[in-house]
Amino acid sequence: MTMTDARILTEETPKRSGAFSRWLSMLWADKFAFFAAIFLLIVLLCAILGPYFLGDAANKMNLRGRNAAPFHLRHGIMYVLGADALGRPLLARVIVAAQNTILVAAAAVCASALLGSALGLVAGYSRRSAAQWIMRLGDVIMSFPSLLLAVIVLYMLEPSVANIVLVLAITRIPIYLRTSRAETLEIRERMFVQAAKVMGASNTRIIFRHILPVMLPTLVTIATLDFAFVMLAESSLSFLGLGIQAPEITWGLMVSQGRPYLTNAWWLSFWPGLAIILTTLSLNLLSNWMRIALDPTQRWRLEMGGRKNG
Known part of the structure; x- marks a missing residue:
């Protein structure tokens, strides 16, 4: 490494750390968004x-602990949230089920955002007849209720x-298509x-x-909101028995499996349902913060709030 490279590296490091602390300060200015980000990180x-x-613990049956009530630790710490109808600990199952729920929602949002944004850029920038055909495709998809x-x-x-991701991605394409086209026409x-x-x-x-760097903050904010919607859609499909099937688990499937026991074992559906609610709420709070933080004309509100808190 030459002296010039070392000097450039030492100059860029404080800039990167300064930018990180700046964004962290803006996040701390909105306490709801800060704790929402922590929860989403968890x-x-x-x-x-x-x-x-916890994969083995989530599938380990204990018939003596069937429908065990929460907050009784006689079967171990894993049973702090109770157990399901086969004696499997709900804490481990809720944690393990997060992977499938988040994976499906993330894959569907990424696929729909990439395809919809690309089509919207073409439809907004091109003046050919292909742009009209792209918009009509979006109208056809929107004519059907997504769920x-x-x-x-x-x-x-x-x-x-794969089928769940494909269907959910197709139903969300028009949102990014219309947004990116409108932004492109203006930019x-x-x-x-x-x-x-x-x-x-x-x-x-x-x-x-x-064009793309200017419209990217808007697309990121929409994708954050859409992530919550897709996650709810996947949970709804799993609740109806059309989503991911057992032995795989998702939060929506856990709610569906606990439905017959609502009168005598409410915790079977309560804990996965609470995870869905808290995750959706956190995504909405974080997207509201991102809408302000990524807008140069409104970012000063968070920067002033961060300086006061600091």
């Missing part, structure tokens, strides 16, 4: 590490993880885009270097 760690450490379309398709197909008329055209920049460079 859920993400459970989804990644839970099956490796009803998912129920019909999964009723005809095998309710596997392409700005002066810096016109200047790039005059300087001879190609259409690909204009789209990826000038």
Whole structure:
């Protein structure tokens, strides 16, 4: 490493740490968003590490502890939330089920966001007839209620993880398609885009270097909100018996499995249902913070709040 490289590295390190502390300060300015981010981080760690450490415990049956009530530790710490109809600890099952729930929602949101945004960029920037065909495709998809379309398709197909992701991704494409098209139509008329055209920049460079970075914060905020909706849709499908099937587990499937025992073992459905509610609420709180933090015209509110708290 030369002296120049070392100097550049030492200059960039404080900038990166300063940017991180700045964003952390803005997050701390909104206490609800801060604790929502912590909760989502815990859920993400459970989804990644839970099956490796608690996979066996989540499937281990203990018929003597069937429908064991919560907060009684005579069967061990894993039974602090109670047990299901086969004596399996609910704490371990809720943690392990986070992986499938988060995986399905993340895959569906990423697929729909990438495809919908790409089609929206083409429809907004191109002046050819193909742009109209893309918008009509979005209108056709939106003409069907998303959950009803998912129920019909999964009723005809095998309710596997791939089919669930495919159906949920297709139903969410119009949201990103319409948003990215509207943003592209507005951004392409700005002066810096016109200047790039005059300087001879190609259409690909204009789209990826000038238009996409401007609209990316809006798409990220929408994707965060949409993540909560897709997770609820997957839970609804699992509750109806059209989602992921046993022996795999999701939070929605756990709620469905506890439905026959609501009168005498309410905790079977309560804890996975609470996990769904808290995760959805945290995503909504975090998306509201991102809407302000990613907007340069409104970011000063969080920056001022962070300075006062500091």
